[in-house]
């Protein structure tokens with residue numbers, strides 16, 4: 001069964017790893033959000049691509065979910081001592097990724113080429129693609145005006161109240177090479193448990209149409225997110241955060257929806273949206289949870 005998974009952030013990376021442990025490498029393509037990308041300290045930083053790749057390669061920091069395991073912080077500490085911006089915590093090992101990515105982009109390589117070569121270097125066998133090679137930048141409309149995504153997320157700790165989102169550059173952005181081909185060849189598409197507003201929506205903004213059965217895994221469990229601001233965003237946009245709200249958000253694209261046991265009382269309402277449902281344990285606390293959830297989702301897709 002050929003699968004395309006859309007992912008962004010820590011939850012997305014965890015299920016992507018579960019899928020990579022379950023499917024033959026040639027059957028899995030992971031399309032990653034690049035709306036969080038930004039230029040900082042003169043470097044091109046792609047946080048979601050790096051989170052997915054570090055996780056797949058077993059290099060990720062399991063406590064933060066982002067950045068590298070066993071990291072040291074000498075460079076950023078010295079930048080801070082010199083009075084430079086240190087709010088975005090780049091570790092010494094992580095710096096190498098951004099330096100080398102930036103060097104290659106300046107030489108004219110595309111983000112998808114660079115990602116493919118980094119994946120090879122890190123021993124990643126599945127295909128990881130950025131959603132686009134052209135810049136798309138998520139902008140957060142807030143009660144303090146429009147903020148660039150990392151300014152809102154990391155620098156301002158998601159404190160400004162959200163009023164909406166804009167994906168700068170999305171109209172001109174074409175899917176990266178391989179994205180449309182992977183979707184064409186796929187038997188099904190999985191939305192990983194990633195933020196619907198700022199991880200999945202930017203990818204859909206580039207891809208525009210998916211003509212394959214799509215199953216989404218809810219990133220909201222019991223009205224809360226495991227990590228990240230999705231629940232807070234729903235509340236500030238006047239929508240009660242819930243698995244049902246996520247199902248409604250993606251409703252026009254979905255065939256199936258995976259929700260946690262904790263939200264089983266919403267199953268009927270989600271079915272009434274016309275979606276098939278799977279109620280399972282969607283928390284991925286332990287490494288083994290990732291492949292267990294991947295198996296559950298793949299069996300669910302097989303049953304549709």
Ligand code: FO1
Nearest residue numbers: 008009036047050066067087088089090154
């Ligand atoms: N997230 C934080 O909350 N604080 C940080 O200092 C931070 C640094 C960072 C460095 C490299 C990287 O690839 C990711 C980093 N992230 C950090 C996470 C990242 O900005 C967000 O998790 C994603 O953009 C949201 O999906």
